[in-house]
Amino acid sequence: MNGKTLVLGVIGSDVHAVGNKILEIALKEAGFRVVNLGVLVSQKEFVEAAIETAADAVLVSSLYGHAEIDCRGLREAFIEAGIGDIRLYIGGYLVVGNQPWEETKAKFEAMGFDRVYPPNTLPEDFIPELKQDLGIEE
């Protein structure tokens, strides 16, 4: 255990569960305490879970293409709840169709995500970055 807590979930009306389950396993194996909210998670549930568990970061997944709509105001919701500086990550298929990645990335960064990951990101691709961000030494 590395002492850091992550809240994990698939936002909105999205039910893609496979990646979520795999992520949970990979993050636990990497030493995190993982609070997995599963699929169909609302903004409110993310905020509440982050407060309750004193999370260090929230990892949002969105696979089904509606992230643009579902994530609007998410950063603001955290700010309102008094934990506006929590680290926010998002990954998956963030828009409908295959659009230029740089645009998509910029769009979600502007929405307040600290890091935005493209489709098919493997655990081994981002866990090192996550550890670095949270100041975990290997």
Next chain:
Amino acid sequence: MNGKTLVLGVIGSDVHAVGNKILEIALKEAGFRVVNLGVLVSQKEFVEAAIETAADAVLVSSLYGHAEIDCRGLREAFIEAGIGDIRLYIGGYLVVGNQPWEETKAKFEAMGFDRVYPPNTLPEDFIPELKQDLGIEE
């Protein structure tokens, strides 16, 4: 029989025989007298056969991509032989690779071909035109 004679052949070092055999059958069925020189036919052989058989048109095939080199001077050879106004047709894969068709067509028209056909032309696609060109009524 429609009274018209066609000389048929695959020019240069080209050995693609299947289309040539199918063309022979289709043209015979359409009523032409067909003199099929087969594959690996030189310019000289085309000219001689056209003279010998008093052909109404010469149908050159080239499938293997070297037509640009092989057909240079073909029209001139017919002119030299005194039958410079014979109708010349060409069809097949005329250049190496898949290049813009309009350019290829223009290139071969400039070389003296009366009609230039793209790859995968079926007998039913060009026989009507051929008949029209040669003044055959149906």
Next chain:
Amino acid sequence: MDYLSSEKLDWEQMQQERQAVLRTWETGREVNLEEAVEFHSTLPPSKNFARRMGEAKARGITLTQPRAGVADLRSHLELLQYLASEGEADLLPTTIDSYTRQNRYEEAEKGLDESRKVGRSLLNGFPAVNHGVKSCRTLVKELSPPLQVRHGTPDARLLAEITLAAGFTAFEGGGISYNIPYAKQVPLADSIRAWQYVDRLVGYYAEQGIIINREPFGPLTGTLVAPCISHSVAVIEAVLAAKQGVKSITLGYGQCGNLIQDVAAIQTLPVLAEEYLRREGITDVELTTVLHQWMGGFPTDEPRSFGVISLGGAAAALSKATKVIVKTPHEALGIPTKEANAAGLKATKQVINMLRDQSFPECAQLAQEREIIMQETREILDKTLELGDGDFALGAVRAFQAGVIDVPFAPSVYNAGRTMPARDNEGAVRFLAWGSLPFSKEIQEFHKEKLAERARFEERTPGFQFVIDDVYAIGKGMLVGRPR
């Protein structure tokens, strides 16, 4: 749950419920059953999905069908027209967006509005409820091939009312297959009951002489779902549908990747369904089959995706599935362009046509695989019936509760999630752990031995790493997730 039984709903008693359902969104007002039946009777037989399926079955050929749906009506129509002309799709879909699937019509409306504003679809499907009967009917009128609604909706009562009234002649889904993989908190009894409504509505149309095709969603979570699991769900939903008067049922299965297992799966589906229907005394349902090309994670490049797609086409043709649901070379990139969608259809059609006069030869391995699938499925279904005191509706709820039916990777809290599927040494999907699946000793031994064989070959102990490696394998260009 006391109220749940598989008995046919009383049409008269259902009218009150219908009125309530139709009031949940304004377009519900447009539904007029009498007028709808009349409209259906004016449609040419070639637009009837059930009929096309029946013909294909009789001729022993495999039809192609894409998935496709965008927010705006015109764009959706153009998309489908393109897939019919350029993609030569035999059957057409209308894939519904995810808000509608969760009955969130307001969000769907927002998405639809914005999509129109920005000129591209912000929704991942066509919000048919928001469009309403009249708009949907435009699709039916303008398109030649038959149309099916494809979605993933636990409570699709309003969606069915609207699309069937509009003239759609096929409707995918079922109380289990559109709940367990597509919802988290919806009690199974609720979705089964909601789908009995849909089936009863289809049954009503049948009583008026309008045959509408129903298709339980075969692939479930699309990821390492062994045939016995999806077959059990398919058979239960077929029986439940038939009991409400449905006359045309297409049984589905998602390609697993081992050719023999895939062929055996398609071959056994109608055999098992017929068997359990007959036990209920039902013999007048036309059963057809559908193979879904690989439903799990795809490779990210187009050429490799074409490979996966073609292999799925081959499995469909060789097993003589009545239709094949086609993936696209953009599967791992995002919702496909219309060109990519047509490309998937064309590659599939080429393979299917080249194999149309061939079938997978009868052989010992195939027979054994069929036997295994049938025995496993019967063990699950018989236990389910036992738990339900002879009733599949009740039995299904209790079976899921007990883990007697258990879908891997399912998001629903009503699914036990105690099995661990993994590929054997030839790539067939087996169980590393079967949780509470009511397998006999014989079947348990079979799975153990199959995975031990793989473990020996790979020189590692069988375990969860198999599952993870197998989840990624096809995306990485393999079938079996071998250690690297």
Next chain:
Amino acid sequence: MDYLSSEKLDWEQMQQERQAVLRTWETGREVNLEEAVEFHSTLPPSKNFARRMGEAKARGITLTQPRAGVADLRSHLELLQYLASEGEADLLPTTIDSYTRQNRYEEAEKGLDESRKVGRSLLNGFPAVNHGVKSCRTLVKELSPPLQVRHGTPDARLLAEITLAAGFTAFEGGGISYNIPYAKQVPLADSIRAWQYVDRLVGYYAEQGIIINREPFGPLTGTLVAPCISHSVAVIEAVLAAKQGVKSITLGYGQCGNLIQDVAAIQTLPVLAEEYLRREGITDVELTTVLHQWMGGFPTDEPRSFGVISLGGAAAALSKATKVIVKTPHEALGIPTKEANAAGLKATKQVINMLRDQSFPECAQLAQEREIIMQETREILDKTLELGDGDFALGAVRAFQAGVIDVPFAPSVYNAGRTMPARDNEGAVRFLAWGSLPFSKEIQEFHKEKLAERARFEERTPGFQFVIDDVYAIGKGMLVGRPR
């Protein structure tokens, strides 16, 4: 023709001929056998084609190999590098241009010069003779996978001298397979003799411990060539090669499209070759197999081509062919771009990898198809031996003269061209007319019945229209050319 026999050429006596051959083009001077053998011995084993094939056979996997060649050395190198990295080709080719194939080195030189001038290849391949030993060696040095020369040259003596001296470790072709489909007026005795020279050269290398792989060209004209025809040629060329000391032979076959026939064809190839080699007392040759994806006319669009390609990949993997020669989605458009070439490789690799742990199951139909192929081939080969007084070299010449071996659609005047191949009702290639193929009554009846079956199904009389329709069928998205 008196001089023709299959006996091993005397190496000393061959030296005069070698000197003459090496003088036919200036680059011949660069050949120094001793130095070449030394160069070969410095190459890592991973660059040896024969070795890679042997390993793949032992592991039961199928390797991929593209076709590719452009005029200029740098461009050719880059092309091959791309196919190895992006296309993950296991084995690399160097496809030779058509002038070189006809020994017209001057025209090749012109084409090469002009290609350099205009900056694109005006030649349909790499003119290796014109490039010479040193330039060709650049390829061997810079590329990791093993390299094969692929061409279609009746007299490839100089080409072999140069490319083998350069370090190529595989050489396609044979006295029949690179004459009958690739020439018009070259007497068979001449090309067989020229190829005995090539084989003897390879045998010389073997004597020095350098194993070079030889591959008779399996598909011949690529168009409705029944297995018994290509198998007969493959076996004869294998025996002729082995008699000159060749130790590694890859037997080829061009996919016909009926899966069972294709699998049976690959399975029977080494069985038959071994049988006839053993009769000659030869047991020390390593035999491997290659399936060529469909070699006839392709569909003009890419998605459909991917379908054909994938099906070929499936046939190769399920039959456990040692390698597969890959087509591209540009096949019916022209020489492919490097991207299209890599795309064909990737689609194929995906299919092969997904099927690598599966094989076609043993079954009655497959066994029957194998029996048919073996009986047909033995009837042809035994008659050939009889005509040749026990000698395959002489026998081959006389067999072609008599139409005992007869390749459909071949351009050569030395081929009888009296057979009429057509597909049966399941798409397997059979004979509508077998000309003078020495078929027994039993086999004749088999073909008659198979085509009568198709005729009954199509309600038309069997005849030449079958052939024409079948030639176009795959290009038009079908396998069997049904009437429209």
